[in-house]
Amino acid sequence: MKKGTDALTNVASAFGTPVYVYEQSVIENQCQKLLKYFPSVAFHYAMKANSNPEILKGIRKQGIGVEAVSLGELSLAKSVGFKKKDTSFTCASLTEEELCAAAQTGVRVHLDSLTQLETWGRRALGREVSLRLNQGIGAGHHAHVITGGPHSKFGITLKDIPEAKRIAEKYGLSITGIQQHIGSNVLSADIFIKAMQTLLKTAEAFPELTHIDFGGGLGVPYAPGEKQLPLQRVGKEFVAMSKAFAKKHGREVSFAMEPGRFIVAESGSLLVSVVDVKETSAHLFAGVNSGFNQLIRHAMYGSYHPIENLSRTRGTKTAISIAGNVCESGDLFAVGRPMIRPEIGDFLAIRNAGAYGFSMASNFNMHALPHEVMILGSGRVKDISFSPSNYAL
């Protein structure tokens, strides 16, 4: 259950703003849903969604592995206790040195291109390989996060499979894994199911396959009117299709998925303070002490986040534009949002900010990164602030 306004007001008063606050119980519930509806799937949390070490530790304790996309993420994942066997790595546009370093860690690497496959063979990085495929199916909340289809830079397209096999043969490699990731915040069960079915069909072209990874992308609702992804239905369909696959092919393969957003998005809120109120001919702006350098989703994707005024629950609603403190006019958290008119000093909670919030934050304009705290299951609030630059490679 997401905490109400009192708990968040207490955090804002005690820790100051801006501050990210996460709720441990929400993260645990999301993990439990995945494990319940997909009992035969190994989950690898896509840590790019939120790589706070305490959050990573909590997710690991739920029996979930991790997916990393850089050497820095790999090193952070290892430092919080993820084992090699529970870690996977996917990355486009890697240097040869980075690919070799990732391979040497011994985690499963999903190769993104024929170039990476060629390097893998030439540098003798291992006999078994896994390929990230772009099957032409893409989905997601914004063009920037649709990772399948002709406009995506990711993966090996189906037309290149014969060439991939030729390279594998040349170096005596065995293609034992395939992976896809169609995009982020997919709320349509049908698209997700279709992409899984298509990958199982594609799998037939790889006789040595032992591992199939369906990527991440499981969505959560942000805006009013958006519906939950019917996870139970996706799980049911998956169980049926994986059984049919094993029956038809007379072999068991292991399955994985890499959700990021689904696990952490709804656990987090960014708490900010109103520091200015300004009226123009077009807007009533509430200026806050945070900006897109701390939560970029609205500025980058036009994303909707529910925003609550924690300090003011009564009053008539009017159209408010929430402006940040970054020197760009696109630095807005909401435009014309019906809200009670905020006053200077009010606390606002920008909800559903647990995924791609802090992890995409920067020091733009030389602002410090916000603090992060966690409301533990016991109700105690723990300061879990960390410096990503200590881990970046």
Ligand SMILES: Cc1ncc(COP(=O)(O)O)c(C=O)c1O
């Ligand atoms: C390969 C891969 N797996 C998993 C994810 C996680 O996506 P999401 O947070 O939407 O579940 C991503 C997101 O970019 C990705 O590129």
